Amino acid sequence: MNSPTMKWLAGAGLAIGMAGSALAGVVQMQNGNQVSTVEYRGDNYLRMSSEGQQGYMLQRDDKLYMVTDGMVIDAGATMKMFSGMVPDSGPQATAIKSMEKTGRHETVAGIRGRVWMVTYTDHKGREKTDEVVLSGDKRVIELRDAMMGFSKTMLKASGKDASQVDAVFNALREKDKGYLRFGNEMKVVSISDENVSKSRFELPAEPTTMPNMGNIFSGSANAEAGASADGAEASAGGGFSLGKLFGQKAERQQDRVEERTDAEVDQQTDNVVDKALDKAFNKLFGK
Incomplete structure (x- = not known):
């Protein structure tokens, strides 16, 4: 069991939100030809699904689940089970070194943002620079908070250093900005602050823990x-x-x-999380 997904699981964990209860919205993000949808409500409910995929990932009550074909897998327990089976993927220290305005503006998902050049240290310790579109729009900031919290606790639950997320989060928070586009890797396609029904975050069945x-x-x-x-x-x-x-x-x-374990976990993480977040977040947070 040494699939790419198991390596991802070794650096992931449970998910919780960081923002207040006012958070609520639906966002579509594009990565290449893949479009993923993120729905969130309050600070404890988040759902991710990818276009063309039946399954989805669900965050609720400070836990993360993978749902497919009516079956619910306790992703947190699975991550802990396999965390010791995979070697560490490399240095995790990640930080933003500088953020500079370019003087240009760009409209993404109907929201006007400012283009910045961001220099950062990636998960392999390499210094890189990418073009990022940031905005102070309330909806964009709420998305930032929801996704930063999700990423932070993924790292924490598996024993990884979650402070790297703090560095990125604080850099954006100090400027009161959220992101609309990250290089050519990821961009927001649509975003709204519509109310999301609680039923979207209900578990369709009792969670199943994968056999030890x-x-x-x-x-x-x-x-x-x-x-x-x-x-x-x-x-x-x-x-x-x-x-x-x-x-x-x-x-x-x-x-x-x-x-079954490989198939279920690979389908969910590779097609739901990786497509929407992997490239952009790996640049900032590492695996």
Whole structure:
């Protein structure tokens, strides 16, 4: 289990909002040809979905879930389960070094913003500069707060340094700005402060925690040990081996769980989170 998603999970965690209860809105963000929708309400409810995908990610009650085909996966527990299985991806210290006005303006999603050149240190310790469109529009600032909080606690829950998000958040907050576009990587397509019904954040089923891989391996090993003993008896007596049967069943179940785990997690994180946030936020926060 060493997929790109597992690496993402190693640097992610539960999500909570940072802004006040007045937050509410719907935002569409474009990354390449992929358009993702972010809905938020108050400081504890956020939902992300990608165009063409049935599943979505849901933040509520300080927890993060992945929902697909009516099944709800406790993403926080999953991240903790796999966090120790993946090596650290590199230096996490990230900071904004400078923000300078260009004197130009640009309208994004119907909102006039100012173009800035932002120099920052990325997650690999490299210094980079990108063009960013910032605005003091109330809706844009609310989006900033909701997404910054989401990113910060993703890092915190997995034991990563969340102060890197503080550096970025504080730099924008000091200027009383939010972002509309980040280089050519991400831009806001539409944004509104419409009220979002609480029903959009309800769980369609009870959360499921993915089976503990350690227990599965242990159970399989014990079953195989029993299979060896039963195998000897079967050879002598000519009967079938009950232990071997259970051992094979445990192995098949293990394979199914791993395949399902990879499929569910990959689909949700790669197609929902990565498309909307990965490129832009990795530049600022790292993986």
